[in-house]
Each structure stands twice: as structure tokens, then as C-alpha cells.
Amino acid sequence: MERFDRQRLRRFTARDAVMATALIAVLLLLFAGGSVRRAGEELNPGIGRDVVLAVGKPTGWIADRLPFSDLSHTLTGWLSPDKRLVGAGFAAAPPSRAGGGASAAVTPDWFEAAALGEPQPRRRLHTLLVTGDSLSTPLDLELGQRLAPDGVEVIRDPHLATGISRDDVVDWAKLSATQVAEDHPEAVVIFIGANEGLPMPGPGGEDVSCCGPDWAAIWANRARQLMDNYRQDGTAKVYWLTVPTARDPDRKPITDAVNAAVLAAAAPWRSQVRVVDTAAIFTPGDRFRNAMEVDGSQEIVREADGIHLNGAGSSLAADAVEEALDRDFTH
Amino acid sequence: MLFPTVPFAIFFPIVLTLSWLLMPKQRLWKPFILVASYVFYAAADPRFCLLLGAITVANQLAAVAIHATEGERRRKWITAAAVTFDLGVLAVFKYYGFFAQNVGDLLNSFGLGLPLPLLSIALPVGVSFFTFQAISYTVDVKRRLVEPASLLDAAIYLSFFPHLVAGPIVRAREFIPQLASARDPEHVAVGAGLGLIGLGLVKKVMIADYLGRVVVDPAFGVPQAYGGPDLIFAAYAYAAQIYCDFSGYTDIAIGLALLMGFIFPQNFRSPYRATGFRDFWRRWHMTLSRFLRDFLYIPLGGNRKGRARTYVNLMATMVLGGLWHGASWTFVLWGTFHGTGLSVEHALGGRVKLPAWLRWFVTFNLVVFAWILFRSPDLELFWTYVTGMVKPGPLTLVSAPAVLALLAVIGLQLVPERTSEGIEVGIERLSPVLLAVALAALILIVGATVPSQGVPPFIYFRF
Numbered sequence: 068m069e070r071f072d073r074q075r076l077r078r079f080t081a082r083d084a085v086m087a088t089a090l091i092a093v094l095l096l097l098f099a100g101g102s103v104r105r106a107g108e109e110l111n112p113g114i115g116r117d118v119v120l121a122v123g124k125p126t127g128w129i130a131d132r133l134p135f136s137d138l139s140h141t142l143t144g145w146l147s148p149d150k151r152l153v154g155a156g157f158a159a160a161p162p163s164r165a166g167g168g169a170s171a172a173v174t175p176d177w178f179e180a181a182a183l184g185e186p187q188p189r190r191r192l193h194t195l196l197v198t199g200d201s202l203s204t205p206l207d208l209e210l211g212q213r214l215a216p217d218g219v220e221v222i223r224d225p226h227l228a229t230g231i232s233r234d235d236v237v238d239w240a241k242l243s244a245t246q247v248a249e250d251h252p253e254a255v256v257i258f259i260g261a262n263e264g265l266p267m268p269g270p271g272g273e274d275v276s277c278c279g280p281d282w283a284a285i286w287a288n289r290a291r292q293l294m295d296n297y298r299q300d301g302t303a304k305v306y307w308l309t310v311p312t313a314r315d316p317d318r319k320p321i322t323d324a325v326n327a328a329v330l331a332a333a334a335p336w337r338s339q340v341r342v343v344d345t346a347a348i349f350t351p352g353d354r355f356r357n358a359m360e361v362d363g364s365q366e367i368v369r370e371a372d373g374i375h376l377n378g379a380g381s382s383l384a385a386d387a388v389e390e391a392l393d394r395d396f397t398h
Numbered sequence: 399m400l401f402p403t404v405p406f407a408i409f410f411p412i413v414l415t416l417s418w419l420l421m422p423k424q425r426l427w428k429p430f431i432l433v434a435s436y437v438f439y440a441a442a443d444p445r446f447c448l449l450l451g452a453i454t455v456a457n458q459l460a461a462v463a464i465h466a467t468e469g470e471r472r473r474k475w476i477t478a479a480a481v482t483f484d485l486g487v488l489a490v491f492k493y494y495g496f497f498a499q500n501v502g503d504l505l506n507s508f509g510l511g512l513p514l515p516l517l518s519i520a521l522p523v524g525v526s527f528f529t530f531q532a533i534s535y536t537v538d539v540k541r542r543l544v545e546p547a548s549l550l551d552a553a554i555y556l557s558f559f560p561h562l563v564a565g566p567i568v569r570a571r572e573f574i575p576q577l578a579s580a581r582d583p584e585h586v587a588v589g590a591g592l593g594l595i596g597l598g599l600v601k602k603v604m605i606a607d608y609l610g611r612v613v614v615d616p617a618f619g620v621p622q623a624y625g626g627p628d629l630i631f632a633a634y635a636y637a638a639q640i641y642c643d644f645s646g647y648t649d650i651a652i653g654l655a656l657l658m659g660f661i662f663p664q665n666f667r668s669p670y671r672a673t674g675f676r677d678f679w680r681r682w683h684m685t686l687s688r689f690l691r692d693f694l695y696i697p698l699g700g701n702r703k704g705r706a707r708t709y710v711n712l713m714a715t716m717v718l719g720g721l722w723h724g725a726s727w728t729f730v731l732w733g734t735f736h737g738t739g740l741s742v743e744h745a746l747g748g749r750v751k752l753p754a755w756l757r758w759f760v761t762f763n764l765v766v767f768a769w770i771l772f773r774s775p776d777l778e779l780f781w782t783y784v785t786g787m788v789k790p791g792p793l794t795l796v797s798a799p800a801v802l803a804l805l806a807v808i809g810l811q812l813v814p815e816r817t818s819e820g821i822e823v824g825i826e827r828l829s830p831v832l833l834a835v836a837l838a839a840l841i842l843i844v845g846a847t848v849p850s851q852g853v854p855p856f857i858y859f860r861f
Contacts (some may be wrong), residue, residue, distance in 0.1 A: 079588035080583055081581075081659065082583070083588045084414065084657045086831075087592060087837075089411060090835070091834050091841070094839075095838055103408075143843055146843065147847070147849075149850050208619045208620060211619060212620050215620050215622035223616075226850075364503065367499070
């Protein structure tokens with residue numbers, strides 16, 4: 068403690084401290100003012116978001132009109148660990164008005180061949196991508212630990228705090244195209260839906276709020292873009308997990324809309340996009356529960372936030388995924 | 399609110415400026431800093447503020463009652479009641495699930511069914527830190543090492559935002575006297591504060607998070623997918639990651655406090671240059687080590703009650719120290735491992751003379767091995783990891799930046815302490831303007847390395 072006195076480090080003043088901090092703040096606002104605005108936009112609605120945006124909007128406006136942020140980006144952009152996203156984003160496929168187009172033709176992909184008596188040979192699984200938002204972890208670990216000993220390469224690519232309805236953080240249409248282009252997975256497990264419920268642009272460009280049929284339709288169209296990317300022209304299989312009911316009743320309309328949209332989105336590719344209904348496993352009758360019977364004894368299956376699955380819950384979800392995988396693959 | 403985030407970057411300059419403006423008027427400064435600290439804490443979850451408030455009030459009542467009581471026996475009882483309350487809070491919020499699950503499993507194996515309801519209770523951020531500080535306050539009052547503070551001072555002591563969520567564990571007698579009078583605005587270690595903040599950011603974001611993302615998380619997540627060379631490399635990488643993550647947090651915390659005129663105790667002193675377990679614990683999480691020594695090991699009898707009792711005390715202290723980190727058998731075994739190391743060292747008592755480099759080599763590798771226990775979520779995965787370390791396989795996780803980061807973290811700790819301190823002091827004496835420009839540039843560089851998903855929480859936030 069005496070170090071600061073012994074080495075005469077307490078030789079500056081409070082004014083120096085405040086001035087130095089203010090100088091840092093000014094330099095950061097000049098060189099990265101847009102980051103404050105972006106950080107605010109990525110926060111969940113609430114007072115914290117409002118405060119950050121109150122600072123971020125004017126500073127972002129100033130930074131946009133000065134050359135410093137471009138300079139900063141040029142000098143430091145190469146350090147970014149983020150993937151360079153490829154492919155068409157959500158904006159490339161804007162939602163259309165109900166009844167506005169011709170009805171889509173029904174193709175053989177709509178049908179589960181096995182259910183119609185046509186045997187489906189199982190392939191050997193080599194590469195599995197497990198992705199999604201925070202819901203997808205620790206499910207990804209569980210699947211990795213189970214399948215890696217069989218020689219399956221399990222690529223884990225969770226994107227925390229992202230959502231299909233919040234493309235300000237990451238555009239999942241582009242991300243899914245990038246994942247497929249990089250990894251060429253034969254199967255994709257996706258578990259997403261913890262950060263949904265944000266307004267999305269509707270057919271006329273106006274924001275559509277959650278969680279009515281209009282919002283669900285936009286979300287379903289976006290989800291369908293992902294499914295189409297992941298199924299890779301029918302050469303790969305997709306396993307899309309529904310979202311179990313959360314403890315907070317305010318989240319129920321979001322979960323209901325998301326789960327209904329998943330089913331609607333998957334309809335044209337029933338043989339390629341399998342919906343794994345975790346909602347039925349964890350919250351039968353739409354009723355939240357912390358604990359359930361696992362191997363004969365009660366175990367907690369949800370995290371304390373009442374949204375995510377814990378290790379035991381992820382293990383149960385992995386059972387359901389494995390069962391679905393086993394219909395299409397050997398490993 | 400995490401330190402290396404935009405909300406904190408807005409919060410801190412405002413609080414720092416107002417803090418120094420109000421500092422001469424202590425009647426205004428104290429409520430202000432208390433409210434600022436609670437706002438900081440409420441960003442995690444406003445409900446946790448109630449718990450922090452309850453701990454504060456309970457320990458303040460106990461401290462005042464102890465001070466007003468003459469009889470030693472009654473003082474002891476009041477202290478015991480307060481400590482029981484503090485530990486009870488920890489037990490409920492941190493250990494209930496672990497206890498209920500294990501008791502349930504045990505009884506179930508005898509066919510007796512589940513006796514305790516299973517609840518998933520949210521762990522309040524920093525609860526382990528502020529309950530320990532509360533205990534230190536009450537016990538130090540009982541020991542007459544410190545006078546009871548006013549309720550406002552006690553509340554500031556427990557909630558002061560730089561140390562609130564992950565330490566260092568500041569003792570009441572170190573902090574409360576600093577509240578007795580206004581901090582001197584003419585003597586502020588600005589250079590040291592800015593230097594430590596910069597160092598902490600680099601450690602946390604550029605080294606710890608990088609190693610976690612590219613080496614540690616993949617290997618510890620699915621050890622079955624990797625061969626021995628990768629798993630061995632990842633174990634060393636985790637040693638570097640946890641050091642940079644935790645000491646990075648501490649550096650930032652100490653730096654922020656310095657800018658506000660407060661001094662916190664040192665928490666790390668090149669732990670990977672330790673030449674024994676005892677030496678390690680004098681360098682690693684030093685404020686926890688001395689807490690365990692002063693409030694557990696010595697009250698248990700320390701080394702004053704014979705050889706056998708010393709070993710029991712060492713083991714008990716380290717096992718409980720391990721359990722403090724989290725409700726898991728891996729933490730219990732991690733504590734047991736260190737307790738065994740300390741006991742063996744004590745038993746040898748310096749009779750075996752080994753060269754310093756060999757003592758360092760053995761200690762370092764044993765500490766790294768123990769980190770595997772610490773990082774593993776359960777014993778099954780630990781076993782998978784350890785057995786995987788002897789399997790052949792390619793080196794897929796090794797890259798030049800990862801090796802450089804690892805060598806920098808370990809290598810810099812082996813530099814003679816006088817040399818590294820000399821460099822630090824040289825930087826800390828630079829002009830604040832120069833340091834401010836350098837820190838702004840550093841933040842831009844560090845910020846560019848943050849993935850779009852943001853900065854992961856500090857590892858010790860979970861504890």
C-alpha cells in the first residue's frame with residue numbers, strides 16, 4: 068500500500084485525473100463514437116440502453132461526420148476476430164404482404180419419405196455444426212462430448228446475445244451462409260430464441276412489433292432463409308429446436324410466436340428440416356418447471372434465469388437431438 | 399456492469415468527476431458514492447441490491463452491538479450470529495443447489511426419495527466477495543482492530559464499486575480509515591491508475607479472452623476431440639488465461655480506485671514464479687489468502703497445536719478455500735490438492751534441498767495440473783481431460799499468437815521483480831496527458847480485438 072508513496076507516485080492531482088479521463092473520453096468519442104451508438108442499440112430495452120443511446124446518438128452523429136473513425140477502423144480493423152460474413156442478408160429477401168404472391172408449389176421435399184413407406188438409407192455423419200444464441204450452449208458441449216469419440220467433428224459456433232429479430236448484432240442470414248461456406252456441415256443443430264421479440268421491418272418498411280401473426284410471418288421468413296442455407300440444396304439435414312417456456316410469463320408471447328414460426332418455416336422441407344420439440348420435453352402443457360425426473364431422480368434442468376437449460380437440461384435436449392440424428396445418420 | 403464495456407466507459411468519467419467535485423463536502427460525497435455504487439451493482443440485477451443492503455445492515459448492527467458490549471462471551475456470541483448470517487446467505491445463494499442435489503442423490507441411492515426441494519437460485523454477482531468483507535468488518539471490530547464505522551461508511555466500504563464484484567477483498571481497517579477524511583486532491587497516483595487500467599485491459603481482453611476463445615474453451619469443452627499435445631497446451635493456456643483474467647480485473651479495480659484517491663491492497667505478485675505452494679499462496683489472490691489465514695487457519699489453531707493438527711488445519715482451510723470458489727466437487731478437490739501440497743511442504747520443512755529452478759518447475763507444473771480441476775465442470779470431464787493428455791494426437795490448437803501470449807504471461811513473471819517494478823514505476827511517472835493518449839489508443843486497439851458478441855464476463859464474477 069505504501070508503494071505509491073514510497074515511489075512518489077501520488078505526485079499528481081485530482082484535476083489531472085479528471086482531465087486525463089476526459090481526454091480519453093473525447094479521443095474515444097472522436098475515433099469510435101459510432102461504437103457507443105452501436106453498443107446502445109445492442110442492449111436490451113431498459114434504462115441502461117436509453118442512457119447509452121442518449122450519449123451514443125449525438126457522439127455517433129459527430130463521429131460520422133469526421134474522418135477519425137474511418138482512420139481508426141483502417142488501422143485496427145484487421146485485429147477483429149469476427150468472421151467476414153458472406154451471402155445475402157435478411158434485407159435481400161424483404162417480407163411481402165399477405166396474399167401478395169402466387170402460392171408456392173408443393174415439392175417432394177414437403178413430405179417425410181419414410182412416412183410414405185419409402186425407405187431412407189442412413190449416411191455416416193462426419194461434420195455437425197451446433198449453433199444458435201446462448202440457448203445453444205452447453206448443448207453444443209454435450210453433443211461434442213458425445214459424438215467426438217465416434218469421430219464426428221462437432222463444430223460449435225454459438226453467438227451469444229444475438230437473435231433472428233435483432234440483425235443489428237449479427238445478420239443470421241449472412242452468418243448461416245458463411246458457416247455453410249466455411250464448414251460444409253452434413254447436419255446442423257440450431258437452438259435460438261432467447262433474445263427475440265424485437266420489432267422488425269414489415270412489407271412496407273414500417274416496424275412490426277412482436278408478437279402477432281405479422282411479426283411471426285416476418286420471423287418465419289427469416290428463419291426459412293436460415294433453413295434454406297443450412298439444408299444446402301437438400302444435401303444436409305437441419306435440426307431446429309423449439310424454445311421451452313420461460314419462467315417469466317412476459318416472455319410467453321415471444322416464445323409462442325417463435326415456436327409457431329419455426330413450424331411454419333420448416334413446412335416446405337419436412338424431410339430435411341426436423342423440428343425437435345424441446346418445449347414438449349421441458350415444459351409440457353406450457354408450464355415452466357425448474358426440475359424434472361432424469362434417470363429416476365429429480366434434477367434441476369433450467370438455469371436460474373428461467374430461460375436457459377443447465378447442464379442436466381442440455382443433456383436431455385442432446386438425447387432428443389441424438390434421437391433425431393439417428394433417423395438420418397450413423398456415427 | 400463490466401469494466402471493459404461502453405456503459406462503464408460512460409459511467410466512470412461522470413462518477414469520477416462528480417466524486418472529486420463533491421469530495422471536499424463529505425456529507426454530499428458519501429451518499430453520492432453509495433448511490434453510484436448501488437447503481438453500478440443494480441446493472442447486474444436490481445434485486446441483488448436488497449441482499450447487499452441486508453448484509454450491510456446486519457453486520458453494522460452486529461458491529462455496533464459488539465462495540466457496546468463489555469463481556470467477551472457476549473461479544474463472541476454476537477460475532478458468531480453475524481458470521482452465521484453472512485455464511486447463511488452464502489449457503490443459500492451459492493451452495494443450496496449443490497447441497498440439495500447431493501443429499502438427494504445420496505438418499506435416493508438408499509431408496510429414500512428426495513428430501514429437499516430443488517430450486518434454481520440466481521447467484522448474486524460478487525456475493526462471495528462482499529460477504530467475506532462483511533465478515534472481516536465484524537470480526538475486526540470484535541478483535542478491536544477497528545472501531546465500528548457509521549452505517550453510511552460501512553455501506554460504502556461494502557459496496558464501493560471498484561472492488562464490489564470481484565475484489566480485491568479489502569479489509570475494513572484498510573478502507574474505513576480512508577473514509578475518515580476527504581481524499582487529498584493534491585496527491586493522486588494518476589499515472590499508476592491509468593497504467594494499471596491499461597495493463598488490466600490488455601490482460602483481460604487481448605490475452606485472457608483470446609486464449610479462452612481459441613485454445614481453452616474448445617479443449618475443455620470437448621476434450622474428447624483433442625489429442626494429448628493439444629490438451630497439455632490448453633492446460634498451460636488456461637493457467638495464463640485465469641491469471642490474466644483475474645489479475646487484469648484486479649489491476650483495473652486498483653487503477654480506478656487510485657484515480658478516485660483510494661488505495662487497495664495488492665492481490666497478485668507474479669504467482670507463476672513461486673517456488674513452492676506456500677510461496678504461491680503469498681503471490682496468488684493475496685487478499686483471499688490472508689483472509690483465510692486470519693479468519694480460518696489461525697482461529698483453527700494454525701500451527702500452534704502440534705504437527706497433526708497443523709495438517710488438519712491446512713487441509714480444512716484449503717478445502718473451504720476451494721469450496722469458496724464454487725459449489726462443485728472439482729473445487730473441493732482443487733482445494734484438497736493445494737492443501738496436500740502445503741502439508742507436504744510443511745512436513746518436509748526445508749529438509750530436502752532442491753535447486754530453486756527445480757522447485758519452481760515442480761511447483762509451476764503442479765499448479766497448472768490443479769488448474770485442470772478448477773476449470774473442469776465436473777469430475778467426469780476432468781478424468782476425460784487428464785486421460786486424454788497421454789493420448790497421441792496432432793497439435794491443432796497451437797498458433798503463433800497463442801504461444802506468444804503464453805510465453806509473455808509466464809515469461810514476464812520470471813523477470814526479476816526489481817526490473818519489472820522499475821519499468822512499471824517508469825511508466826507510472828509519465829505525464830497524465832501522455833498516458834491518457836496512450837490509454838485511448840490502447841482502448842481502440844483492445845476494442846478492435848473484441849468479437850461482436852462482446853467481452854465475456856470475468857471468470858471470478860461467478861465466484
